[in-house]
Amino acid sequence: MNLAVDAPPVTPVTPINPDRTARALRRLRWRLTVNTVRAVLHGSRLRLSMILGCSLVFWVGLFVLFLGGFEFIGLNDEFFHSIFEYLFSMFFLSILVMLFFSSGIITYSGLFQSREGTYLLSMPATPDRIFAYKFFEGVGLSSWGFFLLGSPLMVAYGLTIHAPALFYAMFLIYLAMFVLLAGSLGSIAAILVANVFPRRQRSVLALAVIVTIGVGAALGSRLWKTPGEALSADWLGNLQNRLAFCQHPLWPSRWMSAGLLAAARGQWQRTGYYLMVLSAHAALAYLAAAAVARDLMYRGYNLIQGGRTSRRRWGLQALDDVFHRVFFFLPRPIRLLLLKDLRTFRRDPAQWSQFFIFFGLLAFYFLNIPRLGYAVQSPTWRNLVSFLNLAVTALILSTFTSRFIFPLLSLEGRNFWVLGLLPVERSQILWGKFAFSVGISLGATLALVFLSDLMLDMSPLMIALHLAMVVVLCTGLSGISVGLGARLPNLRETDPSRIAVGFGGTLNLLVSLVFIFAVVTALALPCHLYYLGVENPESSRMALSHAGFRFWLGAAMAMGLLIGAAGTILPLRIGIKAFERMEF
Amino acid sequence: MIELLGATKRFGAKCAVDRLDLEVRPGELFAFLGPNGAGKTTSIKMICGLLSPSAGEARVGGRPSSSPEARRLVGYVPDQPYLYDKLTGREFLRFVVEMHDIESRRGERRILELIDTFEMGDFIDELCESYSQGMKQRVVFASALVHDPRALVVDEPLVGLDPRSARIVKDLFVSQARAGCAVLMSTHLLSIAEELADRIGIVDHGRMLAVGGLAELRERMQHEGPLEDLFLKLTSDSRPGTRAAANGVAP
Numbered sequence: 001m002n003l004a005v006d007a008p009p010v011t012p013v014t015p016i017n018p019d020r021t022a023r024a025l026r027r028l029r030w031r032l033t034v035n036t037v038r039a040v041l042h043g044s045r046l047r048l049s050m051i052l053g054c055s056l057v058f059w060v061g062l063f064v065l066f067l068g069g070f071e072f073i074g075l076n077d078e079f080f081h082s083i084f085e086y087l088f089s090m091f092f093l094s095i096l097v098m099l100f101f102s103s104g105i106i107t108y109s110g111l112f113q114s115r116e117g118t119y120l121l122s123m124p125a126t127p128d129r130i131f132a133y134k135f136f137e138g139v140g141l142s143s144w145g146f147f148l149l150g151s152p153l154m155v156a157y158g159l160t161i162h163a164p165a166l167f168y169a170m171f172l173i174y175l176a177m178f179v180l181l182a183g184s185l186g187s188i189a190a191i192l193v194a195n196v197f198p199r200r201q202r203s204v205l206a207l208a209v210i211v212t213i214g215v216g217a218a219l220g221s222r223l224w225k226t227p228g229e230a231l232s233a234d235w236l237g238n239l240q241n242r243l244a245f246c247q248h249p250l251w252p253s254r255w256m257s258a259g260l261l262a263a264a265r266g267q268w269q270r271t272g273y274y275l276m277v278l279s280a281h282a283a284l285a286y287l288a289a290a291a292v293a294r295d296l297m298y299r300g301y302n303l304i305q306g307g308r309t310s311r312r313r314w315g316l317q318a319l320d321d322v323f324h325r326v327f328f329f330l331p332r333p334i335r336l337l338l339l340k341d342l343r344t345f346r347r348d349p350a351q352w353s354q355f356f357i358f359f360g361l362l363a364f365y366f367l368n369i370p371r372l373g374y375a376v377q378s379p380t381w382r383n384l385v386s387f388l389n390l391a392v393t394a395l396i397l398s399t400f401t402s403r404f405i406f407p408l409l410s411l412e413g414r415n416f417w418v419l420g421l422l423p424v425e426r427s428q429i430l431w432g433k434f435a436f437s438v439g440i441s442l443g444a445t446l447a448l449v450f451l452s453d454l455m456l457d458m459s460p461l462m463i464a465l466h467l468a469m470v471v472v473l474c475t476g477l478s479g480i481s482v483g484l485g486a487r488l489p490n491l492r493e494t495d496p497s498r499i500a501v502g503f504g505g506t507l508n509l510l511v512s513l514v515f516i517f518a519v520v521t522a523l524a525l526p527c528h529l530y531y532l533g534v535e536n537p538e539s540s541r542m543a544l545s546h547a548g549f550r551f552w553l554g555a556a557m558a559m560g561l562l563i564g565a566a567g568t569i570l571p572l573r574i575g576i577k578a579f580e581r582m583e584f
Numbered sequence: 585m586i587e588l589l590g591a592t593k594r595f596g597a598k599c600a601v602d603r604l605d606l607e608v609r610p611g612e613l614f615a616f617l618g619p620n621g622a623g624k625t626t627s628i629k630m631i632c633g634l635l636s637p638s639a640g641e642a643r644v645g646g647r648p649s650s651s652p653e654a655r656r657l658v659g660y661v662p663d664q665p666y667l668y669d670k671l672t673g674r675e676f677l678r679f680v681v682e683m684h685d686i687e688s689r690r691g692e693r694r695i696l697e698l699i700d701t702f703e704m705g706d707f708i709d710e711l712c713e714s715y716s717q718g719m720k721q722r723v724v725f726a727s728a729l730v731h732d733p734r735a736l737v738v739d740e741p742l743v744g745l746d747p748r749s750a751r752i753v754k755d756l757f758v759s760q761a762r763a764g765c766a767v768l769m770s771t772h773l774l775s776i777a778e779e780l781a782d783r784i785g786i787v788d789h790g791r792m793l794a795v796g797g798l799a800e801l802r803e804r805m806q807h808e809g810p811l812e813d814l815f816l817k818l819t820s821d822s823r824p825g826t827r828a829a830a831n832g833v834a835p
């Protein structure tokens with residue numbers, strides 16, 4: 001049958017006014033915002049005040065830090081002033097890079113991978129309107145973090161050099177333009193990646209991030225090694241030379257810093273000039289982004305939708321058998337659940353790549369410890385560094401448990417009809433997750449801390465102590481993430497990263513940080529004081545004698561174990577209780 | 585009104601839809617029948633302009649389906665509909681009205697009508713996040729109809745609807761078709777196709793195996809009895825490995 005011959009006439013359609021769709025989308029955004037704010041205000045006050053409180057503490061902390069720093073170096077010195085121009089350029093350049101990536105990622109997932117994106121594409125709006133709608137959402141989200149980071153700096157700076165009030169207003173305008181520029185560039189990159197590498201977006205991103213980190217690290221180490229006595233005129237001159245690259249007149253960050261510094265000194269002509277340069281480029285970039293979206297967004301969406309692999313996955317039966325044999329003492333359903341989690345872990349590159357990148361970087365740093373010269377330093381130093389390394393390992397582990405372990409139960413909740421019907425008690429499911437988390441984290445962290453201690457040439461006793469601390473930290477962090485994950489589940493969200501950045505995830509991260517801090521300081525303190533005493537026996541009265549050290553170390557170990565036990569058992573109990581009562 | 589001309593969609597090496605021809609005329613209720621994974625959703629997404637065919641063409645009202653004009657003609661209910669959690673049902677419908685550039689007073693009247701038809705008065709002013717599956721489904725149906733589409737495309741209707749809502753939706757299909765709308769619904773449920781459709785297209789493995797009215801299909805296949813047997817016969821024939829089993833070699 002050939003339908004083309006008797007094709008029916010084209011059905012007339014009254015053309016749609018694109019401004020109407022744009023307005024509809026703007027109203028949609030507005031209503032969504034209003035409804036969300038209303039829900040937040042009517043919802044849990046605790047949550048709201050916690051979020052506001054944390055932001056405030058963060059802001060004030062940064063502000064005090066910057067203010068103190070500025071007063072310390074004394075901004076009124078003309079020479080320092082020029083250095084500041086460099087430092088600000090550097091700061092905004094790094095912000096530019098971060099905004100580029102964050103808005104690129106947000107645009108990519110919002111347009112091409114979200115269900116809202118699909119829905120909007122089925123509506124009679126032109127792609128550039130849809131792009132505009134999603135773009136401002138993404139840019140709003142990413143500029144919020146920038147504002148939180150940049151405004152204390154700017155306010156502290158303005159206060160120290162007694163800037164006119166208009167400076168602060170200028171900061172907001174500059175910020176808006178800067179974000180628009182960086183966001184547009186990021187979105188253009190995202191749409192191009194979708195079109196050129198529709199199946200490789202993760203590799204492209206990983207490569208870009210690695211290159212960026214590499215370049216950043218190279219620059220950082222160059223700056224770090226600036227020759228000369230710190231803060232001497234010579235040193236500052238050299239530093240300036242090494243920072244010269246960020247003063248290139250074509251960097252948007254340069255326009256930003258030059259304009260803002262001019263505003264702070266009341267040089268309005270210069271301020272206006274840089275504002276015009278910046279806003280013209282921002283507008284052009286946005287226009288280009290909209291044009292790219294108009295022509296390529298739909299194509300990119302198609303390429304990505306067609307790109308889902310239907311590759312067959314192998315179960316690796318042999319591995320499963322080994323697993324069953326090694327963990328024969330666990331009940332079989334628990335073993336099966338663990339296997340399921342392991343398999344998910346294995347097939348989700350986001351999880352293990354993050355795991356390997358972070359722990360790989362740490363291992364790299366630890367391996368280079370001898371070259372950094374810590375080993376030849378005093379025992380006090382080495383002791384301090386060893387505890388710092390331990391703390392850093394734990395911190396990275398805590399981000400990992402918050403990002404991946406915490407959402408596990410929320411995700412299970414969606415599939416609870418499977419778990420709920422299994423012949424296991426609910427508490428066992430939680431214990432299974434706990435074992436999974438401990439098992440995954442313990443191996444890596446033990447190896448890392450052992451490596452760090454070896455490189456620092458620590459005594460066997462200290463190594464044993466550190467390894468024991470790692471065990472305590474791993475169980476504690478796992479207990480916290482599993483317990484809180486069960487107590488504060490988010491059953492709506494399917495995306496684990498969004499669960500992790502929600503209220504529960506943030507709280508989980510905070511509790512984890514407090515826990516690490518408590519355990520590490522409890523043990524680091526007596527050790528530090530002891531080594532102080534060993535080094536210069538008469539000078540410090542705070543130092544511990546050998547006998548005192550034994551006593552205090554014992555006390556600290558008991559304390560650490562206690563904190564560890566509390567940090568493991570308490571959250572798990574809370575979680576189990578909540579989980580057993582939970583209705584799905 | 586709705587046309588697929590040799591439409592093909594490949595996902596990598598996999599051919600999800602294979603040279604499919606299809607036409608749904610105004611006033612016709614067409615049931616797109618096939619087992620899971622047959623390529624129904626993929627075809628429908630091509631008709632709605634969400635996927636572009638790897639080869640061939642998808643047209644609505646004589647226009648390429650990815651054009652905004654074609655989208656104005658289509659009312660689409662996807663298999664996994666999307667609603668904004670933080671909007672109320674009424675706000676969502678208003679959004680759709682505005683997107684379709686319908687004059688607001690007329691739109692408002694239409695929304696009231698639809699609230700009435702789908703009996704949504706009780707919950708329409710609550711946030712969508714609190715809706716049950718069936719409530720969501722009804723809002724989505726209403727949103728596909730606010731702009732009086734000339735072509736209604738529904739992917740797996742009746743999933744998650746209680747019998748009463750299912751009745752409403754079925755009646756609606758029929759009345760839309762009688763009012764001159766081209767209705768295309770995909771389903772794996774034989775009974776619905778049998779009950780409602782003017783014409784039935786049976787697909788499997790991305791190919792159209794047979795098209796026609798129920799009587800016509802039966803006659804062509806020289807087959808008596810319920811549609812189910814016909815369906816099983818057709819779809820098992822298209823699977824080379826199972827032919828023997830379907831022909832009764834197996835016990």
Ligand SMILES: Nc1ncnc2c1ncn2[C@@H]1O[C@H](COP(=O)(O)OP(=O)(O)O)[C@@H](O)[C@H]1O
Binds near residue numbers: 307309598600623
């Ligand atoms: N985005 C995609 N990427 C890869 N394969 C897909 C994609 N969408 C569907 N498929 C495959 O195409 C085939 C047809 O799917 P679909 O149209 O959803 O079937 P139906 O709706 O008839 O159940 C299936 O085998 C499915 O696995």
Ligand SMILES: [Mg+2]
Binds near residue numbers: 625663739740
């Ligand atoms: Mg389907």
